[in-house]
Amino acid sequence: MAPRWPRQILFGDIDAMFASAAVLADPSLAGKPVAVGGPPPRGIIAAASYAVRRFGVRSAMPTIQALRLCPQLILVPPDRPLYTRLHRQLQEVTQRFFPETEWTSIDEFYADTTRLQTRHPDPHLLGRAVKADILHTTGLTCTIALASGKTVAKIAADAYKPDGLAVIEPGSEAAFLAPLPIRSLPGMGPKSTEAIERLGIRTIGDLLLPRFEPALVRHLGTRLAAFQSLARGVDSDPVVAERETKSVSHETTFDEDTNDPAVLEPIIHGFLETLAHDLRLEGLAAGAFTVKLKDAHFRITTRQRTFSTPLNYDPDMWPEIRRALADLLQPRSRYRLVGLGLSDLVSAPEPLFDRRQRDAVAALDRLIERHGSDIVRLGALPQGDARKKNRRRRMPD
Ligand SMILES: [Mg+2]
Known part of the structure; x- marks a missing residue:
């Protein structure tokens, strides 16, 4: 029986999730050079199957470039409802195994399995059981890694993909990391990597060699200590479980009862x-x-x-909400309170498919942070006008 680990983190990552989902939806695509993404000229690749990765196709690459590298590439449009369904099924599996799970993306999760060792003393058997349950429940293969910390688990999973199972025993972290390229370390960007490689430093192990220390200090400054800790396998970053808040809401009571959609709509829209x-x-x-x-x-x-x-982009959400409000309003009733709640909160899948929209929304969010939501309107409803209208309608007591 394997010895008990002082700390044990399990990391799971579905193999080429979107491309694998396309094969689930259409099994005739199995083994073919499938990629998910938007069409040329402006589309980008959101996910590449292993069959097209061999041609050098990577996610976030313009589709036009991917087609040049792999002319036989089969481009499949993204199917977000399918990804959401698969994510829910993955959550069912993690809930069966772990008291708490931290989802870092739609298809990647960490669980602290330290306390599960009494029930699952052998990390290999635990990893195999999770892989089997994910395959059985979703039809997807994944790579699982167990290590004493999140970073080593993540790096190990990347190294063992696809359909892999990595167990990095406590005490062997530094030896596992030593031969890997320095770019495997999180936070080591392409620029730092290039500069450091020019010094002849190529592996994570090299970061710990005293003869490179002065040059590394010059390039990484105060960040060097953190990278060296990681290179030694020292990483106590905790697993932060899914947040408690499963819903958010907002409501308000009127000074004057109303049933006028021209009053109610802008208020709900503002919420x-x-x-x-x-x-x-x-x-x-x-x-x-x-x-x-x-x-x-x-x-x-x-x-x-x-x-x-x-969804989290209000112009996409508004039409449904507006319809629900219209259905709810009774012509003979007057209302004193209106509220809106958003629930079934999940980690937002990265909107890879429309980077321009994402950048625009991020820029607006920064503006809202700085100046308050009143100065920026993502939607086109003239909320200010309606508020005035509400005020005009107010009757004296
Ligand atoms: Mg993945």
Whole structure:
């Protein structure tokens, strides 16, 4: 029986998730040079199967360039509802095994398995069981790595892909890392890597050699100590489990009861803008929403709907919410309170498919942070006008 580890972290990463999902949807694509992405001229590759990686095709590469490298490439459009469904199934598996899971992307997770060692004393058997359950539940293969820290587990998984199982025993971290290229270390960007490689320093092990120390200090400065700790396998970064907040909401009570959509819509829309902004900052997306109304007799009615895929960009969310509000409004009722909740929060999948939209949204979020949400409107609703209208309608008591 394997010895008990003082700390044990399990990292899981689905192999070429989007490309593998395309094969699940259409099994005739199995083994073929599939890539998921947008069409040329402006599209980019979101995920490349292992068959096209052999040609040098990588994710985030312009599709036009990928087609030059691999003319027989089969381009498949992204299928976000499918990815969301697969992510939920993956969560079912992790919930079966682990009390807490940290998702770092739609297909990557960490779990602290230190306390699971009583039930699963052999990390190889635990890793194999998780892999088998993921394959059985989703049809996807994954690579699992167990190590004493997150960084080593992640690096090991990258080194053992695809369909791999890596167990880096405590005490063997530095020896495992030593022969790997320095660019395998998180935080070691292409620029630093290039500069350091020019000094003749190529491997993670080289970072610990005293003869390179002066040159490394010149290039990495105070960051060197952190890289050296990682190179020794020292990494106590904790697994931060999924956040408690499964929903966010906002509501307000009116001075004057109303049933006028021209008053209610802009208020709900304003809530949506604020809540969606918060989700984007937290890297979350909402799978569902609830519109809530309280009438003059304090009766509460709600309408809950799910989005076809988790969203955090308010212009995409608004049409559904607006329809739900319209369905909920009763012509004879007047309302004293309106609220909006966003729920089924999940880690937001990186919107790889439309970088320009992502950059624009990020720029707006920075503006909102600096100046408050009133100066920037992602949607086109004239909220200010409607507020004035509300004020005009106010009757004296
Ligand atoms: Mg993956």
